[in-house]
Amino acid sequence: MHKRRRGLLLVLVIMLMGLFLFFGMKLRPATQTTTRNSESSAVQEEMSENVGDIVQDIAHLAQEGRAPDIPFAAGEADQQAVHAKWGKPLQVTESANGQYEEYQDVTIGYQGSKAFDIRSFKEDMKKIHLTDIKNKLGEPDEVRYYQDPTTKQIIFVYQVNDKYQLKWILPKPTDSDANPVVHHISVYTELTEQVTDTVEQMTLDEKIGQMMFAGVSGTTLQQETTSLIHDYKVGGLILYGNNLDTPQQTVTLMNALMAANVNNQLPLFLGTDQEGGKVVRLPGPLKNFPTNQRIGDINQSSLSFAVGQLLGEQLKAFGFNLDFAPVLDVNSNPNNPIIGDRSFSNDPDIVSKLGIETMKGLESKQVIPVVKHFPGHGDTAVDSHLELPKVTKSLDDLNQLELVPFKAAIDNGADVVMxxxxxxxxxxPQYPSSMSKDVITGMLREQLDFDGVVMTDDMTMKAITNHFDIGRAAVDSVKAGSDVILIAHEYANVTAAIQAVKAAVNKGEITEDRIDDSVRRIIALKQKYQLANQPVKAVDINSLNTDIEKVLNMYMK
Known part of the structure; x- marks a missing residue:
């Protein structure tokens, strides 16, 4: 009996010891894990605070136009000073914004010889995540997006003061990486002082001349064209197919136009309609592209970007610096007599995507894209070359369809809207869009927040001339908010518009400050694309055609 009790006691003791050991083992790691988690959390919090300090330091320096560990300031440093301190850059790239010079982990953008964009790719940037920026600086003043065939980026823009913007460029967030790290930063300023100085030195006649985009006659330099350049100092010239006969003749004419402008203070916009498809102006035997509708059917961003690049190469080779393209009209009316297959699609999202890629392709070759035809020509049943079309849609209707591609293009940095x-x-109910303050100032400037150059379609189209005197139309268009008046035909029409605008200023109907606003935008655009009107050499048509064939063979099989 006693032996049995001792045996039971021994079993109980062993069981209790086992339970003690079991629960002891279970409890000890939990305590250690809690400690480790606490330590890890403290380290992460300390790291987050350190990153926050870096973000704050960057924002503070940006208020002076500087980035960390870079001894130059945007808006102050000039190219010569940078070269004296850092030597020759590793690479030089021309872009729509200006010339960019790359060093080991810094890129500096110049307009003329003045630095306007300081970009840092330093290692510290890779410690900063998207949420770190927002946690320290709050929501950005503006969010932009950049996309090309190989890159998708989101850009947070903070206006750190009246002079400088701080831009954080990151990969676009995805499901697999919702909190990406910074790719680089940009400290940016607009070189407005230089533009303002130029405007202040100009006469009223010179300012009004810059606001005119005139057509020319003939295939050689005519006396009337020379007068438009010398006497009226027009800002730009548009050429059509009847001006461009052969490649050699076109180069000769373009060089003559540039030579005629050599003594003027500002270079010329030299533009044409090179959309691809049925609207092309450059002379053969240059190969053409398929229609935008066909490109829309394929619906590949990389194709549209490549087409934009090739259009830019063609135009640049002939001496042009501006393309009246891409078409951003949504082809919503199958009975439309003027848009049709010039549109990418009846789907505004496809038009937005492909139109923006074409725009960026042109920009990459330093050719100015003019997106058209705001606020949307796709639902008209009348050709505005022949009569004034009427669209009875409300603003809500337009916002749902026609305005979608234009808003997207503006959000992606469109420089000119026609x-x-x-x-x-x-x-x-009174004025067509090109003369309407409600459309140009109300919709385009204020609603869509467009601060670039506004250009009219050709004011010699019958949509205007059947109903308005061309001089009066030019005045009303400027009053409505237009910066550039396009008058594509007849010397007398151009001079009438110039004289009417000048008379309106002299009698106080238009203020000279209003003229100055437009001229500042025009000059800034010419500086951004570094227009110089350099003479061009003979065009290598075979090389251009080979490039076109490569793209077409890749996508049109």
């Missing part, structure tokens, strides 16, 4: 001759009675 306004169409369309009557929108629910917006403005």
């Amino acid at each position: 306004v169409a001759h369309i009557l929108l009675p629910k917006i403005d």
Whole structure:
């Protein structure tokens, strides 16, 4: 009996010891894990605070136009000083914004010889995540997106003061990486002082001349064209197919136009309609592209970007610096007599995507894209070359369809918007879009926040001339907010518009400050694309055609 009790006691003791050991083992790691988690959390918090300090330091330096460990300031440093301190750059790239010089982990952008963009790719940037920026600086003043065939980026823009912007460039967040690290930063300023100085030195006649984009006659330099350049100092010239006969003749004419402008203070915009498809102006035997509708059917961003690049190469080779393209009209009306297959699609999202890629392709070759025809020509049943079309849609309707591609293009940095001759009675029952303050200032400037150059469609189209005197139309268009008046035909029409605008200024109907606003935008655009009107050499048509064939063979099989 006693032996049995002792045996039971021994079993109980062993069981209790086992339970003690078991629970002891279970509890000890939990305590250690809690300690480790606490330590890890403290380290992460300390790291986050350190990153926050870096973000704050960057923002503070940006207020002076500087980035960490870079001894130059945007808006102050000039190219010569940078070269004296750092030597020759590793690489030089021309872009729509200016010339960029790359060093080991810094890139500096110049307009002329002045630095306007300081970009840092230093290692410290890779410690900073998207959420770190927002946690320290709050929501950005503006969010932009950049995309090309190989890159998708999100850009947070902070206006750190009146002079400088701080831009954080990161990979676009995805499901697999919702909190990406910074790729680089940009401290950016607009070189407005230089533009303002130029405007202040100009006469009223010179300012009004810059606001005119004139057509020319003939295949050689005519006396009337020389007068437009010498006497009226027009800002730009548009050429059509009847001006461009052969490659050699075109080069000769373009060089003559540039030579005629050599003594003027500002270079010329030299533009044409090179859309691809049925609207092309450059002379053969240059190969053509398929219609935008066909490109829309394929619906590949990389194709549209490549087409934009090749259009830019063609135009640049002949001496042009501006393309009246891409078309951003949504082809929503199958009976439309003027847009049709010039549009990418009846889907505004496809038009947005492909139009923006074409725009960026042109920009990459330093050719100015002019997106058209705001606020949308796709639902008209009348050709504005022949009569004034009417679209009876409300603003809400337009926001749902026609305005979608234009908003997207503006959000992606469009520099020039062409306004169409369309009557929108629910917006403005009196004036067509190209003369309407409700459309140009209200919709385009204020609603869509566009601060670039506004250009009219050709004011000699019958949509205007059947209803308005061309001089009066030019005045009303400027009053509505247009910066550039396009008058594509007849010397007398151009001079009439110039004289009417000048008379309106002299009698106080238009203030000279209003003229100055437009001229500042025009000059800034010419500086951004580094227009210089350099003479061009003979065009290598075979090389251009080979490049086109490569792209077409890749996508059109």
